[in-house]
Amino acid sequence: xxxxxxxxxDTVVIGGGVVGTCIAGFLAEAGMAVTVLxxxxxxxxxxxxxxxxxxxxxxxxxxxxxxxxxxxAQLPLYPLAVRFWAELGTRLGLDFELKLTGGLMxxxxxxxxxxxxxxxxxxxxxxxxxxxxxSEAVRQMAPYLGPAIIGAELCRNEGKLNPLAANRGxxxxxxxxxxxxxxGVHVTDIVADGDGYVVHSAIGPLHCRQVIIAAAWDSGRLAxxxxxxxxxxxxxxxxxxxxxxxxxxxxxVQHADRMITLKQLAAGQIVIGGGWPARxxxxxAAPGLELDSLVASATLGLHxxxxxxxxxxxxxxxxxxxxxxxxxxxxxxxxxxxLAIAIPGDAGYxxxxxxxxxVADDILGxxxxxxxxAFRPERFNVAxxxxxxxTRAART
Amino acid sequence: xxxxxxxxxxxxxxxxSLLATLTAAGITTLRHDGQGAAQGAWCGMGACQACLVNVxxxxxxxxxxxxxxxxxxxxxxxxxxxLHKMASAPPRRAADLPERRPDVLVIGAGxxxxxxxxxxxxxxxxxxxxxxRGSAGGQYYKQPDIAGMPxxxxxxxxxxxxxxxxxxxxxxxxxxxVWGAFAxxxxxxxxxxxxxxxxxxxxxxxxxxxxTAWPVPGWTLPGVMSTGAAxxxxxxxxxxxxxxxxxxxxxxxxLQLAAELLAAGADVAALVEAAPAPGLGRVGxxxxxxxxxxxxxxxxxxxxxxxxxxxxxxxxxxxxxSIAAGLEIETDGGERLAADMLCLGYGLVPETALPRALGxxxxxxxxxxxxxxxxxxxxxxxxxxxxxxxxxxLAGAAAAxxxxxxxxxxxxxxxxxxxxxxxxxxxxxxAPARPLLGHITPTTIICRCEGVTAEDIAAAQAAGAYxxxxxxxxxxxGMGRCQGRGCVPLLARLSPESxxxxxxxxxxxxxxxxxxxxx
Numbered sequence: 001x002x003x004x005x006x007x008x009x010d011t012v013v014i015g016g017g018v019v020g021t022c023i024a025g026f027l028a029e030a031g032m033a034v035t036v037l038x039x040x041x042x043x044x045x046x047x048x049x050x051x052x053x054x055x056x057x058x059x060x061x062x063x064x065x066x067x068x069x070x071x072x073a074q075l076p077l078y079p080l081a082v083r084f085w086a087e088l089g090t091r092l093g094l095d096f097e098l099k100l101t102g103g104l105m106x107x108x109x110x111x112x113x114x115x116x117x118x119x120x121x122x123x124x125x126x127x128x129x130x131x132x133x134x135s136e137a138v139r140q141m142a143p144y145l146g147p148a149i150i151g152a153e154l155c156r157n158e159g160k161l162n163p164l165a166a167n168r169g170x171x172x173x174x175x176x177x178x179x180x181x182x183x184g185v186h187v188t189d190i191v192a193d194g195d196g197y198v199v200h201s202a203i204g205p206l207h208c209r210q211v212i213i214a215a216a217w218d219s220g221r222l223a224x225x226x227x228x229x230x231x232x233x234x235x236x237x238x239x240x241x242x243x244x245x246x247x248x249x250x251x252x253v254q255h256a257d258r259m260i261t262l263k264q265l266a267a268g269q270i271v272i273g274g275g276w277p278a279r280x281x282x283x284x285a286a287p288g289l290e291l292d293s294l295v296a297s298a299t300l301g302l303h304x305x306x307x308x309x310x311x312x313x314x315x316x317x318x319x320x321x322x323x324x325x326x327x328x329x330x331x332x333x334x335x336x337x338x339l340a341i342a343i344p345g346d347a348g349y350x351x352x353x354x355x356x357x358x359v360a361d362d363i364l365g366x367x368x369x370x371x372x373x374a375f376r377p378e379r380f381n382v383a384x385x386x387x388x389x390x391t392r393a394a395r396t
Numbered sequence: 397x398x399x400x401x402x403x404x405x406x407x408x409x410x411x412x413s414l415l416a417t418l419t420a421a422g423i424t425t426l427r428h429d430g431q432g433a434a435q436g437a438w439c440g441m442g443a444c445q446a447c448l449v450n451v452x453x454x455x456x457x458x459x460x461x462x463x464x465x466x467x468x469x470x471x472x473x474x475x476x477x478x479l480h481k482m483a484s485a486p487p488r489r490a491a492d493l494p495e496r497r498p499d500v501l502v503i504g505a506g507x508x509x510x511x512x513x514x515x516x517x518x519x520x521x522x523x524x525x526x527x528x529r530g531s532a533g534g535q536y537y538k539q540p541d542i543a544g545m546p547x548x549x550x551x552x553x554x555x556x557x558x559x560x561x562x563x564x565x566x567x568x569x570x571x572x573x574v575w576g577a578f579a580x581x582x583x584x585x586x587x588x589x590x591x592x593x594x595x596x597x598x599x600x601x602x603x604x605x606x607x608t609a610w611p612v613p614g615w616t617l618p619g620v621m622s623t624g625a626a627x628x629x630x631x632x633x634x635x636x637x638x639x640x641x642x643x644x645x646x647x648x649x650x651l652q653l654a655a656e657l658l659a660a661g662a663d664v665a666a667l668v669e670a671a672p673a674p675g676l677g678r679v680g681x682x683x684x685x686x687x688x689x690x691x692x693x694x695x696x697x698x699x700x701x702x703x704x705x706x707x708x709x710x711x712x713x714x715x716x717x718s719i720a721a722g723l724e725i726e727t728d729g730g731e732r733l734a735a736d737m738l739c740l741g742y743g744l745v746p747e748t749a750l751p752r753a754l755g756x757x758x759x760x761x762x763x764x765x766x767x768x769x770x771x772x773x774x775x776x777x778x779x780x781x782x783x784x785x786x787x788x789x790l791a792g793a794a795a796a797x798x799x800x801x802x803x804x805x806x807x808x809x810x811x812x813x814x815x816x817x818x819x820x821x822x823x824x825x826x827a828p829a830r831p832l833l834g835h836i837t838p839t840t841i842i843c844r845c846e847g848v849t850a851e852d853i854a855a856a857q858a859a860g861a862y863x864x865x866x867x868x869x870x871x872x873x874g875m876g877r878c879q880g881r882g883c884v885p886l887l888a889r890l891s892p893e894s895x896x897x898x899x900x901x902x903x904x905x906x907x908x909x910x911x912x913x914x915x
Contacts, residue, residue: 040865117736128422146484164869168859175860180798183862243456243877243907244430245477267430268476279579289753291593292490292579300487300915309911310454313878316903 008207009035009180012199014187014222015214016040018163018349019342021170021214022088022356030179030364035208036174037185037201039218049239049253049271050163051261052085052098053347054078055105055123055130055155058115059259059275060326062347070326073374074124074345077328079157080370081354085166088353094169096161097266102156103252104133104142106149106304112256116153123155130155144248146306158252160263165348170353187215190222196338210338212359216322219329226336229382230329232343234267234320236278236287240298242266242311253304260300270308272301278318287318322348328355330375331362341377399468408464411530411541412633414445415440415459415625419791424737426459427472431847436618438882439845441535442528442573443606443747445877445907446616447846448473454909460625463530463541482538493584493915494592497799498524498567500795501583503574503750507785509602510557511808512792513566516600519796519803524594525561526572526585527871528906532558534604535624536781541632551631557785576903577753579767584903591912598768598795601751605744605774609844609882610645611834614719615740616841623741627653627870636662639736641858642725645669646718647826648696649742652818654708654830655699664708668725668734670742670828673712681821688818689782713829717741728830742832745885746775749905771797775900780819786812833889842890843883845876853890867891877907 011027012371013020016038024034056075061068074137082100089096107113113132120130131154138145138152175181188200190211200204213219217234243267253262260274276293292317302308328345344351354370361368398405399417408417415437418426424436426447430439445461451470455477459470498521502513505527513525525532531539537554540547543780547555562568568585574594576584581593607622623645629635636657642665643654652668673773674682686693703710711731716738719724725733747820751771756764765771772791773784789808796803837840838851848871856870864887867873873887874880879901880887 021799026823085872148484164872168870174857181860183866242910243477244475245479246474248479288579290490291576291577291582291584291903294576294584294903295488295490295493295591295913298910299485302485302910302914303487306482306484309482309485309914310909311477311479312456312877312907312909313904313913314907 007204009033010208011035011210011212012037012206012208013192013212013214014199014220015182015216017214017216018167018170018352019344019356020212021167022353023214023342023360025174025177026357026360027363028179030360033178035180035182035206037056037187037199037206038181038183039186039215040050042184049273050160050265051263051347051350052082052100052159052161053103053159053252053350054082054128055103055153056119057254057347058105058119058256063275064323064326067326071346072122072126072242074327075123075128077351077354077370078347079128081351082157082159084354084357084369085161085350088194091097092169092173093120094166094173096166096169098159098161099158099266100157100159101250101252103155104138104146104152104255105155105254105256106138106152107256108148108150110150113151116151116256120153128155128156142251144305145306148303153256159337160252160265162265187222188327191225192336197332210340212340212342212363214342214356216343216348217320219341223341223377225334226339227382228333228377228380230341230343230377230380231325232322232324232329234280235323236280236318236320237319238271238276238278238289238293238297239271239273240294240314240316240382241272241315242270242308243314245270245311248307249305255304256302256351258299258300260304262301270301272297272355275321287320289316289318328375329377329380330355330359331372331377333377335381358383397464397466399470402471403754409542409633412464412635413460413629414449414462414464414468414470415543415633416633417464418459419629419637422638422736425472426618428475429847430475433616433847434618435615435616435736437621437625438616439606439622441606442906443878443881444844450474455673460628461528472888480583480592482911485532488914490593494590496524496592496594496868498522498596499799500524500598500600500792501526501594502600502602502792504534504604504773504775505532505568505570505645506602506604506773506792506851507536507557507781508604508788509534509600510537510561511674511785511788512600512602512770512772512795514561514564515792515803515805516796517561517564517566519793519801521796521799521801523566524569525566526569526574526615528573529570531570532561532568538628538631540634542634545634552848573906574750575906576906577750578903581755586908586912589909589912590915591908598770598798600788600791600795601769601771601775602773602784602791603750603775605746605748605778606881607741608714608743609886610742610746611836611840611842612716612718612885613716613835613837613840614721616844617719617721617723619723619736620719620738620740623650623739625655626739627656627738630656630660634660636660637737640665640734641737641739642668642733643733643739643741645739646670646743647741648822648830648833650739651696651699651703653677653739653741655702658702658706660885664706665735667703667710667712668716668727668733669706669710669712670715670830670832671712671826672829673710674825679826681824685818685821685825688814688821692818698819715828715830715832726836735766744774744778745881746778746882748775749879749901751775752900753903753905768798771796779816782815783812783819786815836890843871843873843876843880844884845878845882846872848873848883850890853887857891864891879905
């Protein structure tokens, strides 16, 4: 198919996860004609299980110590992001089953508690509402915790939602605004073309005025031709879910020194995740499961909440978390007018709608809802070859 | 011996399943699900998770798999499990699990698994044969759970095969559920409430099949169970449901169940068969079958004679189209039948969760499996017990050859061809008069675990769910305890245009308690 016969649209969003969905919605609300190209088979990330994170995750600090400054720079966004989720649901009349029950990061040893105290002090400086609970206080607040737990950091504005309900509701909202969805479309590359872009995929070239790359770990690849070296990598993670239980665990539970995220959904199921690896898969196949991740996360869950013993795990899945440098990559690419990037950063689902709003504001020339400067893609600028951004001819 | 069911003392036979005790007492409603719908047993073989009950304070046990014990207290499972404080256990890793390292792991002790284990053992290998049920034999060679129960030719044949396997030195682990298969020939299993790892050098997967759902209004009502489930209760525990029994479906298993229930003194009201009555046009087919397997043909003729003598009507070329509480059954021929128990046997679907976890795609065959993985019997294609036994021998021999040993499959190839020819003729004889589609109305349940109806699926499709994964996310279809075993084949029919990805059961392919993982 020649380019002259190619399809045309105004705005293309690459990625139909929570970020791409929200950007599409915000731009469509501003009157733009938007097409979403989603490589996956359903709106929404597969890695998220509905946790709304605010405090720094100890796992991230341990695994990526060099990226903690980036994470700290982003930390003020998390409470805003949780509030934005709640406000978005109210504004759109959508029920995300969002519950801000608070989050507890538990400690088993004095050393772990000391780590939490240092972390909490730093977080308070940045403006988070956190508090250290001793043994008595934590047991009173969370009687479900096991005897090994001697204290915890409480972060009041953490919580959880039902990602299936949220993804479904948000996708429906964009459809109501006239957003066109093309699913199962893997974008091979984006090429600058005059004062616009051509997006190539199996459905043929798609001409547009502007492109937003909201493709999570795949964003780095798509941004490379435009002089950006974004180190976005996929981190496949294991998540287990139980059958429904009577209400027991209100909080989002994490651990100061071990990888676990544990919460109970509104329907009663308990979801156990927290960063245990899954096996990376080739091509479009789903990541494979690791027995060790299931055993380790579930028995850690039992250690923290002993009442879980008789509950059955009915399913595991694996999904990809996206790691960059601890910070999101958000906003227009100055050297390529009409191109924007939207990678929310760690705990991307929590940040998703807010990050999308920031990028949409940037594109629309509005003052972003939160300061975007620290997250701009320019920090990954590399020198381009002399001919600047490649053209289609150069590509072939 | 008595057990307590929800405050009521029920007579039980030592050795039998809780489902056998309950069914014999006429109790069909075992619980109410999250949507308030009454649920009873369906598959009777541990796959569907419909028959959940609470047993001695433990939530969500499968009545079909739990053996009764003196003093047992059982009650309907609640929609949300009640949790109890337990002793805290230290966290552990997969490497901390007890480990078994046989040369060959055989999963499933039906005709295929038994045969595979035997030939691999005779080749000189150390073979571990595991099975989820209380005794080896699988669905076809079901062995009695009750001491001293009379057994028929089919069970005797099975007992002889099991004895040969044991005598050859195969280690058989019953009541052992393999619930995960991972890359690199790593398997996770549970037995007696504790998980362990199995790391064989080769594996033969022989996990059989389960009955297909029959999507008509009312198919999930208590009192409607699969033909295989009813046969299991009869053959393992000598239990028959009280009241009038209607058996409906397609194929010889339904006729066999009707005849066996009659012989056991049950009140069989009717047999509803989707195939037309055998006529003169089929004489040639029957003659070819008789030449291939005279014993089986004689058995079929005897079953039919028994129904005639008892005056049980057979409704030929007829399918069940709806079931109302009570049970009031309607057929596509306009007949109305009343029953206390309805057995449905409209075919089988292969149990493919473990091979798919190892990378096999649907429509799997042994040639496309990863190195060291062999697969045999009804979990590949439905061919019946005799085809499965021969295929098991071939798979066990292939596993031995893979490990560098000579193995003698004997006449297995010829046996398999003969059995397959017989099976093909049998299916010609039983070709349904009309396609087996059920009767799906907007409110017909498609996914039983999550209560998803046909109209829920249609609504999701209308809202843009274009793939099976998207329909799953939109409706929760396939997200329940059975992980889509019942509903995914139906979904494939309702939405053939969808991209069929991502709906294979994943570990744990059977639910596993967290305490089991902690040991």
